[in-house]
Amino acid sequence: MPEDIQKFHSSWSRALKLAGIIVRYWSTNPDSLEILGGITGLENLRFGTIEGGWPAWLSFIYYEDRDTYLSKMQICLRRGEGYDLEYRLQGPTDPVPVRERGYVSLGPNQELKSVVAVIQDIRPILTLENRLSLARKMEAFGQLAGGVAHDFNNMLSVILGYSQLLLDDFSEKDPRLPFIQEIENAARRASSLTNQLLAFTRKEVHEVQLVIFDQILSEMGKMLRRMVGEQIQLKIITNAGNNARLRADPNQIEQMLIHLAVAARDLLPNGGFLTLSTRLETLSIPNARQNLSHLILCAECRSIHRDQNSFTEGSIVPWNREIGAISTCESIVKENGGWLELSGSSICPGSLAIFFPISTKLLEQFQKSPSATPDPQNKRILLVEDDAGVRTLARVVLTRAGFEVTEAENGIAAIKAANSIHPKTYALIITDIIMPGMGGIEMIRQILNLMPKVPVIFLSGYHEQVRSVAEAKLPTNYSFLRKPFPVSELSTKVREILSS
Numbered sequence: 001m002p003e004d005i006q007k008f009h010s011s012w013s014r015a016l017k018l019a020g021i022i023v024r025y026w027s028t029n030p031d032s033l034e035i036l037g038g039i040t041g042l043e044n045l046r047f048g049t050i051e052g053g054w055p056a057w058l059s060f061i062y063y064e065d066r067d068t069y070l071s072k073m074q075i076c077l078r079r080g081e082g083y084d085l086e087y088r089l090q091g092p093t094d095p096v097p098v099r100e101r102g103y104v105s106l107g108p109n110q111e112l113k114s115v116v117a118v119i120q121d122i123r124p125i126l127t128l129e130n131r132l133s134l135a136r137k138m139e140a141f142g143q144l145a146g147g148v149a150h151d152f153n154n155m156l157s158v159i160l161g162y163s164q165l166l167l168d169d170f171s172e173k174d175p176r177l178p179f180i181q182e183i184e185n186a187a188r189r190a191s192s193l194t195n196q197l198l199a200f201t202r203k204e205v206h207e208v209q210l211v212i213f214d215q216i217l218s219e220m221g222k223m224l225r226r227m228v229g230e231q232i233q234l235k236i237i238t239n240a241g242n243n244a245r246l247r248a249d250p251n252q253i254e255q256m257l258i259h260l261a262v263a264a265r266d267l268l269p270n271g272g273f274l275t276l277s278t279r280l281e282t283l284s285i286p287n288a289r290q291n292l293s294h295l296i297l298c299a300e301c302r303s304i305h306r307d308q309n310s311f312t313e314g315s316i317v318p319w320n321r322e323i324g325a326i327s328t329c330e331s332i333v334k335e336n337g338g339w340l341e342l343s344g345s346s347i348c349p350g351s352l353a354i355f356f357p358i359s360t361k362l363l364e365q366f367q368k369s370p371s372a373t374p375d376p377q378n379k380r381i382l383l384v385e386d387d388a389g390v391r392t393l394a395r396v397v398l399t400r401a402g403f404e405v406t407e408a409e410n411g412i413a414a415i416k417a418a419n420s421i422h423p424k425t426y427a428l429i430i431t432d433i434i435m436p437g438m439g440g441i442e443m444i445r446q447i448l449n450l451m452p453k454v455p456v457i458f459l460s461g462y463h464e465q466v467r468s469v470a471e472a473k474l475p476t477n478y479s480f481l482r483k484p485f486p487v488s489e490l491s492t493k494v495r496e497i498l499s500s
Contacts, residue, residue: 013047014038020121024102027114039121040096062095063090077115080106086122089112097122152194157484158389159187161397164487189219191484210451211250213239213295213356214278220257224276227261230270231304234261244295246356248336256332260352262324264301265412270295273302273313280358284346295356298348316350317345326352343365346432378427378498379403385444385459386435390483394490401491411438418447425451427498430481432459433469441472448476455497459482 014024016037022045023036031053035045042060050056057246063086076083080102088095102117141307163184168178218238225234257276264274269315277298303314319342321327330340338356345353385391388409395405404427408414414431415438429447431440444456455476460466466480481493 010047020124022119022140024057024119025114026057026117028112039089039096039119041096042089045089062090064088065095076102077104077112080104080110097126098356118464134150153483154387154390155189156187156191156194158393160184160191160484161393161487163187165396165400187484208247209247210245211248211253212242213244213246213253213297214240214242216250217257217276217278217297220254224257224261226259228265228274232265232268233273234352235273235275235277237277240280240295241349242279243293244280244358246295246336246358248356252332252336256329256336259325259329259332260299263319263323263329264299265324266325267301267317267319268303270304272304272317273300275300275302283355291409293358295358296347296354297354298351299354300348300351318350319352380426380428381405381494382408382414382417382426382431383430384408384411384429384435386410386432390459391430393487397487398491398494401494403494410435411440411443414443415446418450426454428457428494430457430459430494440445441474442468442479445472445473448474453477455479457493457497459483459485 013036017039021037022039025034025036026032033050033053033056035047035050038045045060052059057058058070060352067087069087073083074083084100084101086097087100088097090096098119099122100117100119102115104115105113135390161170164178166180167177167184170180178384200425217236221234221236221317224236228234249277260276261274268274275298277360279298279299280293282292286477297320301317301319303317305312305314305500319326321342326342333340333356335353336356338354341348341353341355343350343352345351347353379402381406383391383394383395383398384410385407390411391407395407398405406417406421408417411431414429418426429444431443433440435443440458447454453476456474456476458466458469458478458480460480460482469478477497479493479497481490
């Protein structure tokens with residue numbers, strides 16, 4: 001082979017090796033086998049001529065795949081033209097999966113002349129396929145979780161609702177009162193766990209509201225301890241108090257804390273200590289606006305120091321942005337009006353610091369005693385809910401609050417109820433979004449033809465439904481009430497809407 005052609009083949013071979021590709025040429029006259037390129041981990045298949053021809057090539061194939069490969073190749077060699085095979089080559093430790101695509105050239109008498117093949121390392125492709133398969137499984141799990149959450153939230157609505165009604169009827173001296181309070185507390189914790197699980201599976205729609213950060217952090221304690229694992233001791237210190245109220249999405253705050261716990265677990269693979277502490281103070285730093293207090297969350301990671309009979313806190317482990325969960329955590333913080341600093345804050349030396357501004361005017365407005373809501377004149381309400389337990393609970397709550405309630409189990413029954421009292425109209429419609437037969441959105445569209453501008457309260461078990469209502473662009477005022485809802489919140493929201 002001329003020197004310039006040899007150099008060209010050598011350069012081409014290096015380029016193919018970078019791409020994880022082998023070009024193989026096998027000729028029967030004489031029996032020779034040449035290789036260009038290469039695959040990482042298969043250094044024995046190098047650029048050049050392989051002595052021994054075709055039998056030598058078979059020795060490179062993983063022993064469990066040789067018989068199958070040989071039987072398929074014999075068919076391809078007889079037929080000629082192109083072929084496409086997948087098998088494994090023998091690696092130094094583990095077999096290497098490859099895909100071989102080639103072309104068989106036959107002579108005028110259908111005798112075999114040569115085979116040109118491109119052999120590609122498909123390990124990266126299989127890795128992506130495994131990730132795609134896992135993503136599909138997670139998507140299916142998310143859909144299942146959403147369906148379970150819808151039914152479970154309905155059950156929790158009934159448990160919470162009736163326990164709250166019982167609490168209102170029991171005196172403080174009744175010995176059974178603590179039992180009812182425990183039922184209510186357990187239902188609230190179950191509701192919180194459901195929302196935390198759904199935070200991994202659903203597409204979030206922002207629901208900005210006033211939230212008490214310390215309360216969320218305390219309620220998340222058990223889940224965060226599970227997230228960091230048994231090797232990491234979690235300490236939660238809440239010094240901010242009830243005045244640390246943020247305008248934020250509570251579900252996103254929960255997600256932020258979960259990602260922070262995941263990042264700490266990656267930062268302390270051999271175990272250690274994670275301390276999450278909060279405080280409320282006015283900052284005099286360039287990033288802070290004047291006359292604004294800030295909630296500060298300090299996250300400190302320390303290594304573990306092992307004595308003979310005990311474990312104590314070691315040195316501070318610095319945070320870094322190479323941990324994937326940190327970037328997700330930071331993006332959530334920014335979406336809710338805050339910012340994050342890694343180990344560079346004088347407020348939390350050596351620790352990760354998260355800052356959320358608190359509006360003084362908003363806090364003063366919240367601390368004012370609420371004015372009494374005037375009693376509405378029209379008290380007729382159409383209640384549409386397919387779950388009988390939730391529907392009965394809502395009727396009991398509204399009836400006890402002095403409202404006149406007409407019930408319907410789905411959208412079709414609600415339209416019949418609206419037609420039966422026409423032209424007299426309902427003052428308000430309370431409806432679930434997803435129902436059999438006809439959903440809440442389509443039902444409202446048709447009822448608005450009979451009663452234009454009637455306000456609506458949509459009952460929502462999870463956030464994807466909120467997005468669908470927003471996209472529907474209904475020509476009336478509407479609001480949302482998330483399941484499970486406190487009974488006091490239902491009657492209060494109804495009074496506010498009917499009195500406005």
